[in-house]
Amino acid sequence: MGQFEQSEQFEQFELIVRGGMVVLSNEVRPADIGIRNGKIAAVVDDLTSRSQAAQVYDASGLYIMPGMIDAHVHLNEPALGHWEGFETGSAALAAGGCTTYIDMPLNGVPPTVRLEALEKKLALADGVSAVDFALWGGLVPGNVERLAELAEAGVIGFKAFMSCPGGEGEDIFAEVDELTLYEGMKEIARLGKVLALHAESEPIVSKLAKEAVAAGKRGAMDFVNSRPVLAELEAVNRALFFAELTGCALHFVHISSSEAVELISSAKARGMNVTVETCPHYLTLTLEDVVRLGAVAKCAPPLRSSEEQERLWAAVRAGKIDIIASDHSPCPTSMKDGDMFEAWGGISGAQSSLELMLDEGHVRRGIPLPELSKWLSLNPAKRFGLYPRKGEIAIGMEADLAIIDMGESYTLASSDLLQRHKHSPYIGRSLGCRVKATMVRGNVVYEQKPDGVKLTARTGRWIRYDEGNGGKLYG
Ligand SMILES: NC(=O)N[C@H]1NC(=O)NC1=O
Numbered sequence: 149m150g151q152f153e154q155s156e157q158f159e160q161f162e163l164i165v166r167g168g169m170v171v172l173s174n175e176v177r178p179a180d181i182g183i184r185n186g187k188i189a190a191v192v193d194d195l196t197s198r199s200q201a202a203q204v205y206d207a208s209g210l211y212i213m214p215g216m217i218d219a220h221v222h223l224n225e226p227a228l229g230h231w232e233g234f235e236t237g238s239a240a241l242a243a244g245g246c247t248t249y250i251d252m253p254l255n256g257v258p259p260t261v262r263l264e265a266l267e268k269k270l271a272l273a274d275g276v277s278a279v280d281f282a283l284w285g286g287l288v289p290g291n292v293e294r295l296a297e298l299a300e301a302g303v304i305g306f307k308a309f310m311s312c313p314g315g316e317g318e319d320i321f322a323e324v325d326e327l328t329l330y331e332g333m334k335e336i337a338r339l340g341k342v343l344a345l346h347a348e349s350e351p352i353v354s355k356l357a358k359e360a361v362a363a364g365k366r367g368a369m370d371f372v373n374s375r376p377v378l379a380e381l382e383a384v385n386r387a388l389f390f391a392e393l394t395g396c397a398l399h400f401v402h403i404s405s406s407e408a409v410e411l412i413s414s415a416k417a418r419g420m421n422v423t424v425e426t427c428p429h430y431l432t433l434t435l436e437d438v439v440r441l442g443a444v445a446k447c448a449p450p451l452r453s454s455e456e457q458e459r460l461w462a463a464v465r466a467g468k469i470d471i472i473a474s475d476h477s478p479c480p481t482s483m484k485d486g487d488m489f490e491a492w493g494g495i496s497g498a499q500s501s502l503e504l505m506l507d508e509g510h511v512r513r514g515i516p517l518p519e520l521s522k523w524l525s526l527n528p529a530k531r532f533g534l535y536p537r538k539g540e541i542a543i544g545m546e547a548d549l550a551i552i553d554m555g556e557s558y559t560l561a562s563s564d565l566l567q568r569h570k571h572s573p574y575i576g577r578s579l580g581c582r583v584k585a586t587m588v589r590g591n592v593v594y595e596q597k598p599d600g601v602k603l604t605a606r607t608g609r610w611i612r613y614d615e616g617n618g619g620k621l622y623g
């Protein structure tokens with residue numbers, strides 16, 4: 149596993165992906181990929197001359213990468229499927245070269261904080277998702293005793309908010325109070341799972357937001373200034389303190405500052421079981437974009453300065469960031485009208501993550517493709533129990549592939565987007581590569597051709613945690 153292997157014994161394949169440049173975990177090389185029973189059965193030079201396949205996909209001139217594993221996606225069913233649901237959200241992900249996503253326990257109603265809610269969500273995803281998926285459970289005040297049933301059912305971990313997530317209604321996903329966070333960590337440690345945290349200090353951000361609104365300061369920069377890096381640092385520090393006391397494994401989602409990455413790096417150096425994620429928007433957009441675009445680029449934590457962004461890229465390059473995920477948090481476009489404090493916070497970026505990271509990371513900054521692939525596929529697979537089933541192109545692993553033209557540039561138009569509501573801060577952006585096809589377990593689920601796009605089989609399956617490797621990222 150994990151190696152390029154010469155294979156002579158497999159002569160019959162369902163599919164051969166022929167003539168592409170294959171992105172392996174340690175090199176990029178020309179090879180044919182033979183697929184049997186939905187798995188990678190051969191990665192060799194010139195397979196077609198000595199084997200048979202029901203189908204051949206001609207990938208000459210194209211790059212074959214492991215499909216992205218997007219660990220941070222909000223598809224909002226049950227109840228808020230009119231914001232985004234499994235059908236449209238997974239179509240957008242497929243079009244972006246993602247082959248497995250991990251759905252967040254909010255913003256659907258009920259949130260995934262007890263078994264019945266998980267069952268409702270699964271019933272809605274069944275037969276609808278274009279690509280494979282796993283599920284996060286949620287930790288909220290009052291549900292610590294329900295975490296075990298969710299773990300038993302197969303969630304890959306739990307998510308909690310340290311600041312208010314927004315949203316309305318009775319069955320809301322509330323932020324954790326300190327005691328819930330501490331007790332929840334104890335229980336999650338006992339269950340052997342990871343706690344994913346939205347780390348912003350509620351006392352800091354709510355006070356600053358109140359002051360800004362009271363002073364009539366409701367613009368883009370006022371919003372950005374109400375959620376400073378300090379709020380992220382304080383929350384990360386507090387969570388690390390509780391994790392040290394409880395032994396709970398942590399994953400910090402959507403970290404926006406290199407200062408927070410440094411805090412997390414020191415915790416790793418002390419031997420703590422902690423990982424960190426950032427998102428394409430923090431690596432490709434800055435506060436100038438939120439000023440220019442308004443609420444369509446509103447997210448929490450907010451976009452930062454270009455200097456902060458350069459420091460974040462330096463942290464990525466230094467291997468200090470483990471995972472890059474979209475935090476696709478869509479809503480109806482009408483919820484992006486109005487002032488910056490009222491509008492929905494969340495960027496609809498699912499379809500663009502891989503292309504943005506290849507364009508900005510590889511084409512512009514020269515980061516090798518195997519490195520990018522580690523942050524986009526291998527590390528999330530390992531951290532969240534999907535490895536060695538998924539995460540890289542290697543013998544025996546599922547044939548989850550993104551096929552990319554690294555020579556095609558295009559300008560993203562709203563008509564390219566397959567998500568339910570066609571807003572995105574990346575519309576009008578020129579991208580130096582394009583996903584041509586996406587395969588899940590050897591099934592072509594998405595194809596982009598000159599005459600348009602084709603979505604095929606909705607063969608996405610739920611991947612339970614217990615099929616994985618226990619979340620070991622290192623070693
Ligand atoms: N509720 C929700 O999805 N919030 C997400 N949006 C965002 O920008 N950050 C988040 O945590």
Ligand SMILES: [Zn+2]
Nearest residue numbers: 346401402448
């Ligand atoms: Zn969040």
Ligand SMILES: [Zn+2]
Nearest residue numbers: 220252475477
């Ligand atoms: Zn999120």
